[in-house]
């Protein structure tokens with residue numbers, strides 16, 4: 001398979017070796033899956049171990065992965081980081097956590113997991129630099145949102161975020177140690193950072209998820225959730241067992257092990273940083289895999305132009321178009337991107353976006369109704385909703401809906417939280 005093309009890496013992979021050896025043996029399938037094809041997509045058979053209670057090649061792979069990620073235990077996931085976020089919060093709840101301090105710009109899985117598990121999200125506002133979401137440091141949080149942090153039983157961070165910002169992991173880790181709180185990290189975009197301990201969630205968090213399918217060469221939905229201590233590992237195992245499928249995909253599992261063992265691409269890491277010199281509108285955070293280009297009001301047009309040319313960025317949020325790289329991005333692809341971005345920024349100038357003040361209000365009553373977007377201006381939003389991706393709330397419950405945000409929702413290709421083009425609002 002093309003994904004497993006790095007020979008030295010795949011040689012070190014327990015799951016890939018097992019699947020390859022078995023694929024060469026006679027195999028008549030009278031088991032699931034129903035496609036009955038010989039190959040990698042098998043089910044849990046006598047030789048292929050079992051993800052729920054691993055004793056063979058899966059356990060070996062998980063142990064190797066845990067070692068690389070500096071974890072006490074790591075669990076392979078074939079259901080995306082979403083399952084990891086649920087498992088982390090379930091484990092936290094089992095430790096007595098009833099509330100978490102969490103940034104409003106967190107992925108929807110965090111808010112969904114809180115709702116399902118009965119955890120209260122104490123939400124603090126996103127910081128912005130050049131209109132791009134930016135991370136708060138521990139110190140800013142102490143001043144601005146000190147109350148939230150003091151009140152919360154645990155701190156939940158997203159690091160890196162979708163824009164390549166790495167949180168002040170060290171600062172938060174000291175804060176959590178001083179106050180006896182758990183540090184939980186959604187590293188859905190940070191699996192590749194294990195090479196760089198100062199930027200890596202696993203160097204600081206008690207529980208964290210690495211969404212390896214996003215920034216490492218793994219199949220979509222491949223992720224790993226990890227616990228730092230033995231104490232939390234058993235609780236995490238039980239939590240993972242609650243949320244994951246009982247029919248895990250072997251190609252995904254094998255690709256997760258392969259991705260975590262994939263070598264660092266030092267050349268690309270250096271080369272990416274030089275892109276900033278081409279244009280001040282190109283911004284690359286500490287996480288080098290996300291190249292954000294600022295367009296402001298021309299962002300959707302620039303995004304549409306990319307797709308017309310057969311170039312598919314990760315997302316457009318109405319201000320920034322983001323191009324996602326990984327250690328598997330080839331030198332040729334990087335050179336192409338450099339030329340393409342020069343042209344794109346020439347064609348689509350930066351046009352400052354008009355920003356309106358945000359306003360939150362408590363609804364007079366909790367009755368809601370669905371209204372068409374065109375009728376929603378000035379109403380109070382009753383459900384978190386936003387662009388998909390990044391799947392972080394553009395509008396939060398209780399936020400006054402502005403014309404600018406409606407325009408963004410209307411212009412985006414995909415959104416979440418809306419139903420048939422209608423938005424849920426409070427009756428006032």
Ligand SMILES: Cc1ncc(COP(=O)(O)O)c(C=O)c1O
Pocket residue numbers: 079080081082083085106107109158161162186188189211221223389390391
């Ligand atoms: C920050 C963040 N966390 C969690 C997730 C969920 O990951 P997955 O799609 O692998 O379930 C995403 C997905 O985009 C994300 O951006």
